[in-house]
Amino acid sequence: MSTGIQRRTLALALAAGLTVAACGSGDDGGGESAGGKITITVNGQPAKSQPFERKVFDADVAAFEKEHPEIDIEPREGFMDPTTFAAKLAGGQLEDVFYVYLTDPANLIARRQAADISDFVKDVPHYEEIQPELRDIFTDDQGKIYGLPTANYSMGLLYNRTLFTQAGLDPNTPPTTWDEVREAARKITALGNNTQGLAELSRNNQGGWHFTTWMYSVGGQVAKKDGDKWVADFNNDKGREVAETLHAMRWEDNSLGAKQLLEFEDAQKMFGAGKLGMFVGAPDNIPPLVNQFGGDYADVGLAPLPGGQGTLIGGEGYMLNPKATPDKIRAGLTWIQWKYLNPDRMESTLKSYAEQDQPIGLPTAPPNAAADVWTGELQEKQKALREKYANVPVENYQAFVDGLTELSKHIEPPNAQQVYAALDNVMQGVLTNKDADIDTLLADAESKVNQALAQVN
Amino acid sequence: MSTTVLAPPRDTGGPPAPADRVGRLRRKVLDNLTAYGFLCAALVVFALFSWYPIVRGVLLSFQQVNFITDPEWVGWQNFQTLFADPLFGIAWRNTLLFTGLALVIGFAIPFAVAVVLNELRHAKPYFRIVVYLPVMLPPVVVAILWKWFYDPGPGLFNSALRLFGLPELSWLDDTGTSMISLVIVATWASMGSATLIYLAALATIPGELYEAAELDGANVWQRLRHVTIPQTRFVLLVMMLMQIVATMQVFTEPYIMTGGGPEDSTVTLLLLLYRYAFVYNDFGTASALSLLLFVVLGAFSALYLRLTRTRS
Numbered sequence: 001m002s003t004g005i006q007r008r009t010l011a012l013a014l015a016a017g018l019t020v021a022a023c024g025s026g027d028d029g030g031g032e033s034a035g036g037k038i039t040i041t042v043n044g045q046p047a048k049s050q051p052f053e054r055k056v057f058d059a060d061v062a063a064f065e066k067e068h069p070e071i072d073i074e075p076r077e078g079f080m081d082p083t084t085f086a087a088k089l090a091g092g093q094l095e096d097v098f099y100v101y102l103t104d105p106a107n108l109i110a111r112r113q114a115a116d117i118s119d120f121v122k123d124v125p126h127y128e129e130i131q132p133e134l135r136d137i138f139t140d141d142q143g144k145i146y147g148l149p150t151a152n153y154s155m156g157l158l159y160n161r162t163l164f165t166q167a168g169l170d171p172n173t174p175p176t177t178w179d180e181v182r183e184a185a186r187k188i189t190a191l192g193n194n195t196q197g198l199a200e201l202s203r204n205n206q207g208g209w210h211f212t213t214w215m216y217s218v219g220g221q222v223a224k225k226d227g228d229k230w231v232a233d234f235n236n237d238k239g240r241e242v243a244e245t246l247h248a249m250r251w252e253d254n255s256l257g258a259k260q261l262l263e264f265e266d267a268q269k270m271f272g273a274g275k276l277g278m279f280v281g282a283p284d285n286i287p288p289l290v291n292q293f294g295g296d297y298a299d300v301g302l303a304p305l306p307g308g309q310g311t312l313i314g315g316e317g318y319m320l321n322p323k324a325t326p327d328k329i330r331a332g333l334t335w336i337q338w339k340y341l342n343p344d345r346m347e348s349t350l351k352s353y354a355e356q357d358q359p360i361g362l363p364t365a366p367p368n369a370a371a372d373v374w375t376g377e378l379q380e381k382q383k384a385l386r387e388k389y390a391n392v393p394v395e396n397y398q399a400f401v402d403g404l405t406e407l408s409k410h411i412e413p414p415n416a417q418q419v420y421a422a423l424d425n426v427m428q429g430v431l432t433n434k435d436a437d438i439d440t441l442l443a444d445a446e447s448k449v450n451q452a453l454a455q456v457n
Numbered sequence: 458m459s460t461t462v463l464a465p466p467r468d469t470g471g472p473p474a475p476a477d478r479v480g481r482l483r484r485k486v487l488d489n490l491t492a493y494g495f496l497c498a499a500l501v502v503f504a505l506f507s508w509y510p511i512v513r514g515v516l517l518s519f520q521q522v523n524f525i526t527d528p529e530w531v532g533w534q535n536f537q538t539l540f541a542d543p544l545f546g547i548a549w550r551n552t553l554l555f556t557g558l559a560l561v562i563g564f565a566i567p568f569a570v571a572v573v574l575n576e577l578r579h580a581k582p583y584f585r586i587v588v589y590l591p592v593m594l595p596p597v598v599v600a601i602l603w604k605w606f607y608d609p610g611p612g613l614f615n616s617a618l619r620l621f622g623l624p625e626l627s628w629l630d631d632t633g634t635s636m637i638s639l640v641i642v643a644t645w646a647s648m649g650s651a652t653l654i655y656l657a658a659l660a661t662i663p664g665e666l667y668e669a670a671e672l673d674g675a676n677v678w679q680r681l682r683h684v685t686i687p688q689t690r691f692v693l694l695v696m697m698l699m700q701i702v703a704t705m706q707v708f709t710e711p712y713i714m715t716g717g718g719p720e721d722s723t724v725t726l727l728l729l730l731y732r733y734a735f736v737y738n739d740f741g742t743a744s745a746l747s748l749l750l751f752v753v754l755g756a757f758s759a760l761y762l763r764l765t766r767t768r769s
């Protein structure tokens with residue numbers, strides 16, 4: 001088969017890429033130019049296809065360099081790409097300051113692929129005012145610190161207010177329990193014309209991620225510490241409750257649609273096209289729903305995750321290259337704090353975003369300088385400024401903002417990607433097989449998750 | 458380039474004296490200097506992009522690496538991790554199933570199409586182009602196109618089934634049909650090349666053989682069985698070998714279309730390898746898996762070539 005040749009070429013190219021990377025310079029360079037100036041490479045620069053965001057980033061680099069003449073920033077396009085991370089690291093091409101999702105730090109710390117910044121963090125202003133559960137994600141068992149969180153999200157329920165109205169539901173009182181979600185999904189599906197009540201994801205580890213979110217919402221979890229060991233914790237009544245609800249919605253109510261093995265983009269497309277009533281997601285979905293998928297801010301409502309027990313939190317942050325010198329680490333932390341964790345820039349950034357018709361008032365970043373990572377006074381200040389400059393219908397998200405305080409927030413399980421891969425099967429089983437044996441699905445996934453967690457132990 | 462470069466080696470016969478031998482070797486090297494020069498570039502590229510990564514991959518199978526500190530030798534630990542993974546056995550089973558189905562469907566159909574095309578008296582070039590067209594589509598485009606065909610709601614196939622009042626299928630969303638659905642896609646996308654090769658082989662069969670068979674009263678099936686297949690046997694064997702080696706490395710279709718689901722029914726060896734390397738960041742275990750696949754395919758290829766040679 002000719003595609004076979006292409007596959008082999010791809011595999012060869014990947015292997016060759018790694019090798020060439022391994023044979024690469026292997027050297028970050030001193031990074032110190034004449035005159036004692038420190039040069040650091042940083043990623044996170046938006047692509048040229050996002051001209052506004054890129055302009056803001058480049059302007060920030062210029063402003064930072066003016067304020068810190070001793071530091072020279074070399075910006076690089078892109079964020080975290082797991083497919084190239086190892087090759088970049090091996091070839092000495094990884095940026096000094098690199099972006100991570102909050103699922104990444106645990107593995108990077110375990111593999112010693114990020115710098116220990118414990119001795120430098122004391123000089124980072126406002127570090128102690130960052131939400132402790134976010135700081136913990138970058139901290140190992142010995143209390144050593146490896147990075148800074150710069151934005152976070154909590155999972156909620158996105159819903160289409162127009163479809164709610166058409167289905168005779170009140171868009172101002174979104175569902176608060178899974179039974180209410182089920183009822184609303186039934187009514188929305190009954191509108192016909194390929195309209196679907198709820199969409200759930202089930203492939204490429206996104207199913208496992210959502211199953212975990214559902215477990216948190218009903219007061220469960222997917223992994224727990226048993227002594228000093230992590231073990232699976234979903235093959236129980238809570239796990240069965242979640243799986244049975246999903247199975248019933250798919251096969252009894254037909255409110256989850258016939259097409260399965262969905263990913264986030266599939267749900268966003270359906271939602272933007274006005275064909276989907278609800279999906280579980282974070283507030284950062286709202287701008288792409290409008291800008292990329294043809295949605296409208298007025299149509300999008302956001303509710304806290306139903307179930308009332310808890311929600312999953314995630315987000316992003318920055319870590320430092322393990323080969324970075326102490327001077328580069330100091331310079332890198334200065335950049336991260338100035339750009340992403342800078343209360344002094346909160347108002348000016350919000351104002352400039354609002355002036356350029358960027359959405360302000362969503363319960364999430366952007367802009368990064370006003371990211372939702374703070375506690376105490378800074379959190380209050382941020383909320384007040386966000387309200388002051390709001391240009392989106394904030395009342396549509398008020399239920400989410402109010403309800404979030406009631407929910408306990410849980411981070412993702414250890415070895416998250418492997419755990420999610422195993423849990424994908426539970427979602428796929430209940431969503432694609434009418435005769436699914438839920439007990440067997442949970443038991444099979446439990447054995448796989450225990451194996452994944454054994455690597456952490 | 459001088460013509461001497463392409464000249465065959467001269468053989469004067471009889472054991473040469475040592476001085477003669479050195480002189481002849483020197484002459485041979487000088488004669489072929491230009492060829493060695495050209496070969497050198499290819500060898501460097503092969504060494505850098507093929508052989509060195511293979512050797513490095515073998516070493517990685519026995520190491521744990523983080524690309525920061527020195528690699529740590531871990532013996533057979535990566536293989537133990539692999540054998541303890543329930544997906545390892547599932548991936549082998551799925552890959553062999555894909556290969557088996559691809560042999561039944563993807564091997565027989567192009568040959569049958571080639572035979573039919575060979576018999577055409579009109580519009581042969583047109584149909585050859587039609588059959589070959591899908592090969593020109595990028596594999597990712599093919600996978601996305603077929604995802605729509607297979608969509609259980611408004612997809613092409615279920616719409617057609619509905620039109621004829623037939624029961625709809627879940628295609629990719631059903632563990633029973635997901636793998637065969639992928640095989641159909643792979644066959645559709647690649648059969649053009651195989652068909653052209655079979656057509657070329659069919660064109661080399663002397664027409665007298667068919668005439669003689671017809672005079673002997675052979676019907677179409679008998680002509681196919683006693684003339685066409687024996688005459689194209691070598692091409693068929695080579696194509697089968699290539700197909701087995703290629704299909705055991707199936708990746709694009711499950712990666713794009715199913716992500717390995719539903720319920721691991723389309724997790725193939727290369728998809729598992731990809732997950733270890735690029736999702737779990739575990740290059741040691743990924744290399745161990747690639748080494749196992751390499752050994753199995755290598756052994757299979759050697760065995761098959763030997764059989765082919767013996768039978769020839």
